[in-house]
Amino acid sequence: MTRKIRLGAFLPGGGQHVAAWRHPDSPADGATNFRFHVELAQEAERGLFDAYFLADGLAVSFGGGMEGGNAKVAGFEPVTLFAALAPLTKNIGFIATASTTYEEPYNLARKFASLDLISGGRAGWNVVTTATEAAAQNFNLDQQHPHAFRYRRAAEHVDVVKTLWDSFEDDAFVRDKDSGVFFETGKLHLAGHRGEHFKVKGPLNVSRSAQGHPVIVQAGQSEDGRGLAAATAEVIFTAHQRLDTAQEFYRDIKARARGLGRDPAHVLVMPGVSPFVGRTLEEARAKYDRLTSLILPEDGISLLNGLTGGTLDLSGYDLDGPLPPAPPTEGMKSRQALIRQIADDNNFTIRQLYQWVASARGHFTIVGTPETIVDTLQEWFENEAADGFNILPPWLPTGLTDFVDLVIPELQRRGLFRTEYEGATLRENLGLPFPINRYAAARAAVQAAE
Amino acid sequence: MTRKIRLGAFLPGGGQHVAAWRHPDSPADGATNFRFHVELAQEAERGLFDAYFLADGLAVSFGGGMEGGNAKVAGFEPVTLFAALAPLTKNIGFIATASTTYEEPYNLARKFASLDLISGGRAGWNVVTTATEAAAQNFNLDQQHPHAFRYRRAAEHVDVVKTLWDSFEDDAFVRDKDSGVFFETGKLHLAGHRGEHFKVKGPLNVSRSAQGHPVIVQAGQSEDGRGLAAATAEVIFTAHQRLDTAQEFYRDIKARARGLGRDPAHVLVMPGVSPFVGRTLEEARAKYDRLTSLILPEDGISLLNGLTGGTLDLSGYDLDGPLPPAPPTEGMKSRQALIRQIADDNNFTIRQLYQWVASARGHFTIVGTPETIVDTLQEWFENEAADGFNILPPWLPTGLTDFVDLVIPELQRRGLFRTEYEGATLRENLGLPFPINRYAAARAAVQAAE
Numbered sequence: 059m060t061r062k063i064r065l066g067a068f069l070p071g072g073g074q075h076v077a078a079w080r081h082p083d084s085p086a087d088g089a090t091n092f093r094f095h096v097e098l099a100q101e102a103e104r105g106l107f108d109a110y111f112l113a114d115g116l117a118v119s120f121g122g123g124m125e126g127g128n129a130k131v132a133g134f135e136p137v138t139l140f141a142a143l144a145p146l147t148k149n150i151g152f153i154a155t156a157s158t159t160y161e162e163p164y165n166l167a168r169k170f171a172s173l174d175l176i177s178g179g180r181a182g183w184n185v186v187t188t189a190t191e192a193a194a195q196n197f198n199l200d201q202q203h204p205h206a207f208r209y210r211r212a213a214e215h216v217d218v219v220k221t222l223w224d225s226f227e228d229d230a231f232v233r234d235k236d237s238g239v240f241f242e243t244g245k246l247h248l249a250g251h252r253g254e255h256f257k258v259k260g261p262l263n264v265s266r267s268a269q270g271h272p273v274i275v276q277a278g279q280s281e282d283g284r285g286l287a288a289a290t291a292e293v294i295f296t297a298h299q300r301l302d303t304a305q306e307f308y309r310d311i312k313a314r315a316r317g318l319g320r321d322p323a324h325v326l327v328m329p330g331v332s333p334f335v336g337r338t339l340e341e342a343r344a345k346y347d348r349l350t351s352l353i354l355p356e357d358g359i360s361l362l363n364g365l366t367g368g369t370l371d372l373s374g375y376d377l378d379g380p381l382p383p384a385p386p387t388e389g390m391k392s393r394q395a396l397i398r399q400i401a402d403d404n405n406f407t408i409r410q411l412y413q414w415v416a417s418a419r420g421h422f423t424i425v426g427t428p429e430t431i432v433d434t435l436q437e438w439f440e441n442e443a444a445d446g447f448n449i450l451p452p453w454l455p456t457g458l459t460d461f462v463d464l465v466i467p468e469l470q471r472r473g474l475f476r477t478e479y480e481g482a483t484l485r486e487n488l489g490l491p492f493p494i495n496r497y498a499a500a501r502a503a504v505q506a507a508e
Numbered sequence: 509m510t511r512k513i514r515l516g517a518f519l520p521g522g523g524q525h526v527a528a529w530r531h532p533d534s535p536a537d538g539a540t541n542f543r544f545h546v547e548l549a550q551e552a553e554r555g556l557f558d559a560y561f562l563a564d565g566l567a568v569s570f571g572g573g574m575e576g577g578n579a580k581v582a583g584f585e586p587v588t589l590f591a592a593l594a595p596l597t598k599n600i601g602f603i604a605t606a607s608t609t610y611e612e613p614y615n616l617a618r619k620f621a622s623l624d625l626i627s628g629g630r631a632g633w634n635v636v637t638t639a640t641e642a643a644a645q646n647f648n649l650d651q652q653h654p655h656a657f658r659y660r661r662a663a664e665h666v667d668v669v670k671t672l673w674d675s676f677e678d679d680a681f682v683r684d685k686d687s688g689v690f691f692e693t694g695k696l697h698l699a700g701h702r703g704e705h706f707k708v709k710g711p712l713n714v715s716r717s718a719q720g721h722p723v724i725v726q727a728g729q730s731e732d733g734r735g736l737a738a739a740t741a742e743v744i745f746t747a748h749q750r751l752d753t754a755q756e757f758y759r760d761i762k763a764r765a766r767g768l769g770r771d772p773a774h775v776l777v778m779p780g781v782s783p784f785v786g787r788t789l790e791e792a793r794a795k796y797d798r799l800t801s802l803i804l805p806e807d808g809i810s811l812l813n814g815l816t817g818g819t820l821d822l823s824g825y826d827l828d829g830p831l832p833p834a835p836p837t838e839g840m841k842s843r844q845a846l847i848r849q850i851a852d853d854n855n856f857t858i859r860q861l862y863q864w865v866a867s868a869r870g871h872f873t874i875v876g877t878p879e880t881i882v883d884t885l886q887e888w889f890e891n892e893a894a895d896g897f898n899i900l901p902p903w904l905p906t907g908l909t910d911f912v913d914l915v916i917p918e919l920q921r922r923g924l925f926r927t928e929y930e931g932a933t934l935r936e937n938l939g940l941p942f943p944i945n946r947y948a949a950a951r952a953a954v955q956a957a958e
Binding site: 077079080082086087090092096115116117118124125126127128129131132133134135137138139141142144145146160161162164165168169171172173175176192195196197198199200225226231233235238239240241242243246256257258259260261262263264265352354357 | 527529530532536537540542546565566567568574575576577578579581582583584585587588589591592594595596610611612614615618619621622623625626642645646647648649650675676681683685688689690691692693696706707708709710711712713714715802804807
C-alpha cells in the first residue's frame with residue numbers, strides 16, 4: 059500500500075488565530091456553541107480528516123489572557139464534547155487532550171475508554187503534562203511541579219492507563235443467559251500497580267473497544283518530551299517552521315523509537331500547519347492580512363506571554379523593538395525556545411512576532427495556493443519531515459472549508475491522500491496496529507513455549 | 509400551580525436487578541451497548557421523566573461482584589455517556605453520579621458545566637463520597653478515608669464546584685467584533701478558595717448554562733449524609749421500604765433545610781421505587797418470580813456483600829438461615845443498616861433477603877397493577893414522604909416500557925403528573941429556582957444599599 063498523508067484538524071470552536079472570532083465569517087460565540095462544533099466535525103469528516111483534535115488547558119488563561127479580547131477563555135472539556143459529537147459522525151476520530159499531572163489514571167482511563175466505546179473505536183488521547191502555573195493553582199498547588207517530575211509522572215501515568223485498558227480481554231464477555239455466566243473471571247485482570255506516583259489496583263470497569271485502546275498522541279519537544287513520545291506515542295504532534303528542524307525531529311524520534319524496539323512506522327510524526335489558502339497568492343495574502351488587522355496589541359502581547367508559560371511580561375516594551383530576553387521556565391520549555399527562534403530567524407519586532415504566531419501559536423503558517431501549499435506538504439512528507447500534518451485553520455468555518463474544498467482535492471489528485479475512509483476505527487484509518495491485550499499475549503506466549 | 513410528582517429513571521443499560529441481563533427481553537450486552545442507551549433515553553423521554561439518572565462506582569465490583577455473573581462489571585462513565593445522549597434527546601435531564609473523594613473540583617466542575625452547555629441546561633450532579641475499599645485502592649490508598657472525613661471533604665468540594673460555576677456572570681460575554689472586546693473582565697471572577705482539603709484559584713474555563721448551575725443531587729442517609737443533603741442538595745434520592753421511615757426522613761430533611769435558611773420546597777425528596785407492573789396482580793407477581801428465578805446464589809451473596817461496602821462475607825453460611833451480624837464499616841453505613849432492617853422486618857433468610865434486594869439494591873420494590881402502584885405513590889406523595897420518585901425498572905427495556913405505558917397514564921389521569929414538559933431545562937421541569945450568579949447578586953446588593 060502506498061504511504062498516504064495523515065491529517066488531523068484542530069478545530070477549537072473559537073478558531074485558532076487569536077482574532078479569529080472577530081472575522082466576519084466566524085460566529086462570535088463559536089467557542090461555546092455546541093451546534094457549531096457539530097458543523098465543524100461534519101465538515102472535517104467531509105474532508106476525510108483522520109481526526110478532530112482539541113488542545114486543552116486547565117485554566118482560563120489557556121490560549122490567551124484575561125484581558126477581554128480572548129475568545130478562548132471559555133469552552134468545552136474535550137472528552138465531554140467529543141462524546142456528544144461521536145453519534146453525529148461516522149468515521150472521523152476524536153483526539154482529546156488530557157493531563158497526566160492533574161487527572162487520576164483511573165478517571166482518565168475510564169473517560170477515554172467510554173468515549174472509545176461510544177464512538178466505536180475512534181478515540182485518541184493527547185498526553186500532556188500541563189505546563190502553566192495557572193493550572194497548578196487550580197489543583198491545590200502554589201506553583202507547578204518541576205518539568206522532569208511531570209514527565210516521570212506522565213510516563214508512569216500512561217503505563218497505568220494502558221494497563222487498565224487491558225483489564226478485560228477482548229473475549230472476556232460470554233454473556234450466556236442460560237448458565238448465568240456473564241464474563242470469564244480468568245479474563246478479568248487486576249492492574250496491581252504500585253509505583254513512584256500511583257497505586258492503582260484495578261481492574262477498570264470499562265471493556266475494550268473495537269480498536270483495543272484509544273490512540274496515544276504526544277507533543278513533547280523537549281528532551282523529556284521526546285523520550286516520552288518515542289516510548290509511548292503512536293502519533294506525535296510537533297511544531298516546526300523549517301524543513302531542517304522538522305527533519306532533525308523526525309529522524310530523532312524514529313531513531314529513538316527504533317532504539318526502544320518499536321516499529322518507527324507506527325510512530326506517526328505530524329507537524330502543525332496553519333494554512334491561508336487562496337485561489338491566487340494575492341487572495342491568500344489578503345486573507346492573512348485581513349486576520350492580522352484584527353489583532354489588538356494587548357491580545358498579541360498576552361498571547362506571547364501565554365505561549366511561553368507566563369514568563370514573558372512585555373508590558374512597557376516598545377512593540378516595534380526587539381524581543382527582550384526571558385527568564386528560565388519550568389513551563390513550556392520548548393515552546394519558549396521556538397518563539398525565540400522565530401523572532402531571531404526573521405529578525406521580527408515584538409509586533410511582527412505576535413502577528414506571525416497569532417495564527418497558530420508557533421506552528422508553521424503557510425500562505426499560498428492549493429498547489430504551493432501541497433508542494434510544501436509533499437516536500438515534508440517525502441523527505442523525512444512528516445508522516446502527515448495537523449491542520450490548524452486560522453479561523454472557522456471558512457479556514458476549514460477552504461482546506462476541504464481546495465487543498466484536499468489537490469492532495470488527492472497527486473495520490474497523497476485518501477478518497478474514502480479505509481476503516482471504521484481511528485487506528486485503522488491511521489494504519490496503526492491493534493494492540494493485543496497484554497494478558498492474552500502473555501498466555502499465548504506461555505502456551506507457545508509449552 | 510398544583511404540586512406534581514417528579515420522576516427520575518435509573519436506567520443502567522444492564523438493568524437494575526442483579527439477574528436483569530438474563531431476562532429474555534433484555535440485550536445481554538446492554539451495559540456496554542451505546543445504542544441501547546439511546547433507546548432507553550428516548551423511551552424515558554416519551555414517558556416525560558424529569559431525568560435519566562445513573563449511579564456510579566469507581567471499581568469493577570460496584571453493583572455486584574467479580575464472580576462472573578455480574579453484568580455491571582463494565583459500563584460507561586456517566587458524564588461521557590450522557591454527553592453522547594444529550595444531542596439525541598430534547599427535554600429529559602441527565603443526572604450523573606460523580607465522586608467528591610476521587611475527583612478534583614476543577615475537573616468535576618468542568619465536565620458537568622460542559623454537559624450542561626451541550627444539553628442546553630439539562631445536567632444534574634449526584635454528589636457521592638464513594639464508599640468502597642475497592643475504589644480507594646484505585647486511587648492511591650490502601651483503605652478509604654473515614655466516613656466523617658469524606659463528608660467534610662464533600663461539603664468543601666461542592667462549595668468549590670458551585671463557586672467555579674459562577675466564574676463568569678451570565679452577561680459577561682460581550683463578543684463585540686468591532687471593538688474586540690470579547691468579555692467584560694469585571695464579570696470574570698477568581699474563586700480564590702483555600703480550605704482544609706482544596707486550594708483552587710479559578711476561574712473555571714466554562715461559561716454558565718441556560719439553567720445557571722447543574723442541579724445538585726444527593727443521597728446520603730447517615731447523619732453526615734443528611735447534613736450535607738440539607739445544606740446543598742436540590743434533589744435527594746433516598747431508600748425506604750416503609751411509609752413511616754420515609755416520612756421521618758422527609759420531615760427531618762425539610763426541617764434541616766428550613767433551619768439552614770433554605771426553602772424546603774426547593775429540596776425535593778425522591779425515594780427509589782422498583783416497580784413490577786402487571787395488568788393484574790398475578791401478572792405482576794409472575795414478572796417478579798420470573799426475574800427472581802434467574803438469580804444465581806453466588807451473585808445474590810456477592811450483591812449483599814457489595815451493598816454493605818464489602819463487609820458482609822456470607823460464604824459458608826446456610827442460605828436458608830438468618831443473616832449473621834456484620835462488623836462496623838467506614839463504607840455504606842446507612843445502606844448496611846437498611847439491609848439489616850429489611851431482613852429483620854420480614855424475618856428473611858439470607859436467600860429471601862438477596863432475592864428481595866436483588867431488584868433494586870434496597871429500594872422499595874412494589875409488585876402491583878397500575879392502580880395499586882399509583883395508590884402507593886400517591887399516598888407517599890400526599891403524606892410528606894415524597895415529592896417524587898426515582899424509578900428503578902428491574903429489567904430493561906420492558907421494565908421501563910411497562911411503567912411508561914401503564915403507570916404514567918394512571919398518574920396523569922389522577923392529575924399527579926405532567927402531560928408535557930413544562931420547560932427546556934432540568935431546573936424548569938423540576939420547578940427549581942435559577943441560581944443567581946453570586947457575584948452579580950453581591951453587586952446588586954451593594955447597589956441597592958447605596
